[in-house]
Amino acid sequence: MPHIALGGEDRTDEQRDLRMELRRLLTRLWSDDHARELADGDRTTGAKLAAVLEHDIALGALLVPEELGGHGGGCVEAAVAAEELGAASAPSRLLGDAMSAHLLATSGDAELHRRLRRVVEDGVPAAVVWPAQDATWDLHQIHPVEITGAGASGRFRYVAEALDAALLLVPARRGAEFGLLLLDLSREGSGVELHPAKGADVLRPLGGLTVAGPTGEWVGLAEPQRVFTETVALGAIVLAAEMIGAARSCIERMATYAGQREQFGRTIGSFQALRHQIVDALVAWEAARAMTYRAAAGFAAMTRGTARIDDVEPMARMAKAAASDALGEASETCIHVYGAIGFTWENPVHLAFKRWAASAQIFGSPTEQRVRVCQHAIINAGGRAGGALRVAG
Amino acid sequence: MPHIALGGEDRTDEQRDLRMELRRLLTRLWSDDHARELADGDRTTGAKLAAVLEHDIALGALLVPEELGGHGGGCVEAAVAAEELGAASAPSRLLGDAMSAHLLATSGDAELHRRLRRVVEDGVPAAVVWPAQDATWDLHQIHPVEITGAGASGRFRYVAEALDAALLLVPARRGAEFGLLLLDLSREGSGVELHPAKGADVLRPLGGLTVAGPTGEWVGLAEPQRVFTETVALGAIVLAAEMIGAARSCIERMATYAGQREQFGRTIGSFQALRHQIVDALVAWEAARAMTYRAAAGFAAMTRGTARIDDVEPMARMAKAAASDALGEASETCIHVYGAIGFTWENPVHLAFKRWAASAQIFGSPTEQRVRVCQHAIINAGGRAGGALRVAG
């Protein structure tokens, strides 16, 4: 199967190496059969893969700064890993790990830094509890956990990668102060209720979460809003890259199949109408891929202090929207190119189709992203023109 | 050139005859050369055509009830005529004539009926002054001319077919009462200012209109809102049918050309990708055409008293939106199929392309129509569910 790529996505040797290592490892450990076993409800092979990813590549430490015991990777490295995992239809905890690492590292809080170091050392599966349905990425517009004298209380309908986490990082509010509630699920038994939620994507089960009672550990944050918006933007870029990977695999599969399957005495790829549909999926994918890595590079620059979240946030939104559409188009076209075979459980394309139904919605649908990208541009235009911002809900 | 049609649009012999007569007449009198002359600014051939249309078919009397001296045609007949005029890129006053006839006839006012009879007898070019930018079709949401002791005052940025009209029917308001201001331009010189407005469609110049001072003749209406909404809905259906005609001509032209022009040693229509684009234009057209005649039949039923404007209005909106998209697709694809030749002034396709830019917008863009179609469905759903209507602007 040919690997497609416009070239130029890996700017450093480290990025190239990471991609190649993951590709080798996934080729060896994670076949379509494994993905199907997972879809059939067997989670043991998934656990084995997770162990190898943790042991051989220490994926959980990828975004942790070197001084805190991690690899010191940035958002581009996270995107590289997410793309390869997505292309292989492999389950992983990359989203939760990456968001947790960024949240704890960027907080500037010494206690949280120590906590992050322990997370890395002990290989603790962590997750940021941000409502998956939220499109605002704004701490002031979600309902954080409320902390009062009686304890904490809050409810999240859908959270990603919380179900098998041991440490939950929950946006919280105490009076007028915003911060973080740390829930160590290995220690505390009471007050936290987690339950699986119905979802489309077997590779990333969603959980519902209720917090009630005297539980967890409160940490105030100096810049809570910035820290959380950055963290969700990172999550969006990781999701985008994962969808880019899934879409790549669809395009590679359908190009291969269209070059082999014959009807009317010719390969079906020789029919211009079908060939052009595959090309259209590729063109949309190239554009979304470029945008995703541009957003990842922008995020990395922000982490280095040479870019602002105000500029990175719209890039992350555009990447997420474009990657969603690219995966929607690639997976649907792939099913169509395979004909009825594409509609079977046996053919793994449906995993990408279902992943789209979930990933395109997490942290806001493409339409929600676009509305906010435009609002960002309107604020700029309004600033320039000196006019007031006039936007209808 | 083949004439395309799914069949079934003409339900009566009268409709078939009207279509065939117009087709014969336009084939004889109105070639591409005439349309080009018009686009070059020569209005004399257009005037000749108008005279023949008036003399041979009395198009102005088409929608006037027989008891008032007209043909007694309905909205379906108007759609048939509009489609054929649109297909020929022929200018006409059909929109203004049809709207005026309906407004005057449906008012139930004896004085207005007498007026309509005179309009038919004398062949007076009449137009309804409804703001072309309005998408609400609602007398209470536009700014009608205000009539006070000092006279009438009002302003309309774009009005269709007013420039060469002799009688203008203007929505007006006197205190709490709504009605009609009749402006006889042949008699009165003062108070009315008409000036050409820049527009895309050479076949239907738009005019700006200002009314100021003691002018015109006030007629109160029993059901002003219903009467005007019906009139604008009729206008929308006529515009839809005209666009259906223009799109048909584009499809016929490109199918013919694609079957003749050769590249790579084959006709270009033998390339599946191009052939399917032509088919897509045809499919969109068939659907829009069916909707347009369904709306026209619905309007005719309403005129006969067997349907309600509440049900006909969304049909008119859907017809207008679908026909707009069909013409946009057909004209753009036609230009593309012709290659660079399609981009020349010599080739008449640009008239259809430009007509789209204007007609799709008059009485509301497709998006505006769709928003209101949905609001109509929400009102129905809200009524059923007992819930309140909750719609954001």
Next chain:
Amino acid sequence: MRSLTTGLALTAQQAEMLDELNRYLDEHFPPEHEGPSGSTPEWDSDEEYEWNRRFNARLARDGWLTVHWPEEYGGRGLTPMDNMLVREQLSYRRVPICNANGLDMLAPILLQLGTKEQKDAHLRKIALMEEHWCQGFSEPEAGSDLTSLRTTAIRDGDHYVVNGSKIWTGHAMRAEWMILLARTDPESRGSRGLSLLMVDLRNTPGVEIHPIRSMTGAVTFCQEFFTDARVPVENLVGPEHEGWRASQRLLEHERVRAANSALYRRDVDDLVEAVVARDVVDRATQAALGHMIERVECARALTYDIATELSETGRFAPHAPSVTKILNSRLGGDLTRLAVDLLGLDVCSYRADDANWDFYQEFLFSPVSRLGGGSTEIHHDIIGTRYLGLER
């Protein structure tokens, strides 16, 4: 219970017929049996299927399933337009039609080409769900290119001996009979030498049926293997070796069914209701939903035109089936994708009422609409070459 409005000028008889039907359904069809896409081969449970099978038989007995059939076969002798009006209401009410292959594909062909004996033997049983039919056309190597099919049915005395395999056969796991397209002239190629045979799946030795699990998780299709399966010659429909044209007519009948557009109208109405129940509806959502309503109503307008034409002249324009097929197959995909987009992560847990379907299942089923009954590419070519006269 709400009903579907036509926006047409109906005759008094038609209006009364639809009122009667809706009253009938209010009384006899409880909402908990509402189903997914009109003629789905998937069912929540065997019990659900059995209930609907019985209800379909009852509908037939009470005269609602075949109003356009001649009275001698249990119909009311009404027009195709009348039948379309009835079927639209049934679709809109989410009444599953279990035996679409029998009712809407085989029956019109039998009425046209069948012998008196064949009509007597099968038509009533089709309507009454005593014979559930499936359609054996596709083969592993003959999908879009149906004329390359290899299954043979070689004459041997008063039987045809069938060998080969059919695949992607919806309903086969429940069906008693199959309309089989097979090569009766072993020397032939392409579309010549094919014949249509009626095969009694349950009582013919040499027939094996293997279920196929689809991406929805359910068994949607089957593959069938024929090994020296003997089919009586009296089960040949139409002339021998000339089954291709009949099979194409049969597919055309499938394509011009109004059921899809009316069901889509129900889908979009349910979606509007779901969206209104969740939150304030913003204009981006209004524009998207309004556009979907418009597309559905355009498709309905087109099917009305076709049914009117069929009722008045007995035929329809040659490209009409392909045009409706393209419109409906696109609607199927786009509508369910819009539902996923508007309901978001709730799409899997949302259920309209307490019925046997949800938008997520319809979404998973939607790729079939682009392929089944001939891919959209095939239909584009049919219109482009046969109607517009362009070269292939």
Next chain:
Amino acid sequence: MRSLTTGLALTAQQAEMLDELNRYLDEHFPPEHEGPSGSTPEWDSDEEYEWNRRFNARLARDGWLTVHWPEEYGGRGLTPMDNMLVREQLSYRRVPICNANGLDMLAPILLQLGTKEQKDAHLRKIALMEEHWCQGFSEPEAGSDLTSLRTTAIRDGDHYVVNGSKIWTGHAMRAEWMILLARTDPESRGSRGLSLLMVDLRNTPGVEIHPIRSMTGAVTFCQEFFTDARVPVENLVGPEHEGWRASQRLLEHERVRAANSALYRRDVDDLVEAVVARDVVDRATQAALGHMIERVECARALTYDIATELSETGRFAPHAPSVTKILNSRLGGDLTRLAVDLLGLDVCSYRADDANWDFYQEFLFSPVSRLGGGSTEIHHDIIGTRYLGLER
């Protein structure tokens, strides 16, 4: 005056260069000379064209038009990425580039294949607008199928004698020189036996130029007739009979230009401003505009990748030009149609600032973007067959 943000991690030098350029433009380029699509062959008036011609020459003299050229030809020896950054700003500021055929198509080929004499003779003059170039490729019977071209250039001593006709040549009405693709081997067919020649249009007897009026109402293209027109052999670019590959390279250079995406960003920013100035912006409009911004930024991200690759490795992926061409040509159409939709009937009277362009003119010009430089169908085939390896 606003400038375009890149969202890239620029070097200090690059950032300073762009700041300097923007200050330069603030000082020397008055907004009333802002133009329509970056390299339009249409001009409001001769005066406007003359002003821009002089300003382009000035840009070249001040080192802004060819930063990636070698210093000996007036460049600054910077990278293709640096040039892209500069061109993006120029595009965003609506500075018309008069001589795009010379600068971006012929010059890269001359730098690669030209003789020392050819480079010395033409490169500086191209930059300084002393030679305005056009590109003579298409013929009446050779549009998409460029290899079927019939114009011949037969060697006769130290000249080629040219006979035939070229058409759809933008800029020909203003140009002094043409890059001509013609058949130098009269026995050849297809893509073999073609050569690239530089033709002095003004001083070669036997050359006639006829203007063609386009749907915009202006003269956009010309048709040229060659009758025994004699071109010196030293005007052959690259090897004789092997002009096809060079011409394809030349077109690729046209396609990867960043100019389009940056101009589209300006278009969409202007549209946002126009919409904000008119009314409250509803969410349907926000979603449409946000989607357009996203598509523009995706296209920009892709051109950045290509320019980086070109700067680092001297080449780009084989399908890169076709991918950017497809993206940009769709953007061209969809963006102007959105402008028509959002500005409504005002689109003809709306003018951003008091510049030489408006959205309606861009709308009328947009069909060209789907065709020029190879139709989107051709580019789909290039990607599908040459990159994905599918059969034709």
